[in-house]
Amino acid sequence: MKRLILCLCGMLAISAAEAMEIRQFDDPAKEERYETLIKDLRCLVCQNQSLAESDAELAKDLRTEVYNIIQSGKSSEEAVRFLTERYGDFVLYRPPFKRITLLLWLGPFLLLAGGAVFLWKQARRRAAAAQQDATLSAEERRRLQQLKDRFQG
Amino acid sequence: MPIERNPTVTSHMRFAIPLVIFILLVVLLGVGLTLDPREVPSPLIGKPAPAFSLPEVAAADRTLSLEQLKGQVFLLNVWASWCVSCRQEHPVLVDFAKRGIVPIYGLNYKDTRNDALAWLKRFGDPYRASVFDEDGKTGIDWGVYGVPETFLVDKHGVIRYKQTGPVTHEDLENKILPLIRELQGAA
The missing domain is CATH 1.20.5 (Single alpha-helices involved in coiled-coils or other helix-helix interfaces)
Incomplete structure (x- = not known):
């Protein structure tokens, strides 16, 4: 039983690692911002996963968009705006404080x-x-x- | 201050409070069950359609841009040969295109040209033209997350309606067609 659980945990770790492609950053601070961002953004295809966790094709494309925005030196807010303009507040795991x-x-x-x-x-x-x-x-x-x-x- | 207590009323109340809470919860959860979590309201409705200029599927050397489509009410249908629900939706679009009410343009999303052309040949081509969005960037600009998706754009290039998932005959008759008529009648 212990072995089985260990094995399952191992599989989980592998699948989590596989969802991410290797990205090169010219600045470790950018990398950190990128990592934080994609954990806070929701994947629209598999809605209970963040962009960081999801294996969906769209999640990969959106990670690339976020990467390009961050790597080009723009702020995290700009990356968030890029996504909310297209997909709405739904992509945010932390919804903004507004009337609704x-x-x-x-x-x-x-x-x-x-x-x-x-x-x-x-x-x-x-x-x-x-x-x-x-x-x-x-x-x-x-x-x-x-x-x-x-x-x- | 003397407290007058009618024992029967209080015991009834005690019984009623959890019941009321329970009923409220059931109603709340019941409403939740009828909602489709996949239906994410698009922030683009009522906004100008995102510009694009893309090669056509049928001819790589011909480009079609949003500018060329302005001045008319049209449908933009996002499709792909790998998309299973598109196959289900396709006959509805083919029928609708025959009625000639409104032009339908296709946005071929993350596909290969050969697959797309073979698909159109096999199932029919309802599109006045399909543009080829190979890397899916235009799709992202339009907030596409689940193919097929269908947008209704008015004469001024403003998105008026979006449907995620296959369009059915009922959707066309009950929702899309009345809106098309209204938009075509507008200045």
């Missing part, structure tokens, strides 16, 4: 705030209920006194 992505970005915080308010209200209600239970009515106090008298007496 408002809920996407703020949703988790809204949920968190909602949960906090709910908990706070719940806690207050419980506290109020506990306090109410703690104060006895005149009738209850009379009965308590009766019981006390009976046991003590």
Whole structure:
């Protein structure tokens, strides 16, 4: 079993390595920018893979485009713009913060705030209920006194 | 502050809250199931079509550019001989071309000239002309990611509609044709 898992992991490593062609950069900083970029861009053919991971023909072509842009000394933003102008924000694994992505970005915080308010209200209600239970009515106090008298007496 | 509690109402509420959440989730996921994740809205709709100037498939020495196509409403169909769904779509285009409503131009995407020509000979040629995009650069400019794709371009060279995947008779009749008529009627 261990062997099998090891073997499968090995295959994964090979396929991941195969998706990438060797690129020559005149500046290691450019190479780093290129590597970061293609990990953050989505392949449109196999949508759950980044450009870096995908073996699709289109992914290869788009990697070449990104490489040419970076290698020619242009900024990462320019490479991103090249892709979003053609394929839309969908290519970005980190969608930009705009009106239609408002809920996407703020949703988790809204949920968190909602949960906090709910908990706070719940806690207050419980506290109020506990306090109410703690104060006895005149009738209850009379009965308590009766019981006390009976046991003590 | 005395808290008046009707025990039956509260227990009903308690039962209802998870149920409501569950129903909301089911509705949300249900809507999600009906959406096609492969359909990525093109940012090019409503924008000028990306320029190209490419050799024709039929004759390498003849070039066709977007400029030459302006002034008319036309369809641009992205196709390739290696593309399986194109084969499914092709008879629809051949039929539609016969009706002569609107010219169809082809963008032959990442193909070889021989394969493309053989394919047209075998299945029929609905295109007024097909341009040869060997390295797929024009395809990328047009945001092509899944052949076949079909674009509807208006008289001013603005992309008005895009379909990813094969065009069916229903798509033509219900979506594309009404839009073509509208665009042809416009100034």
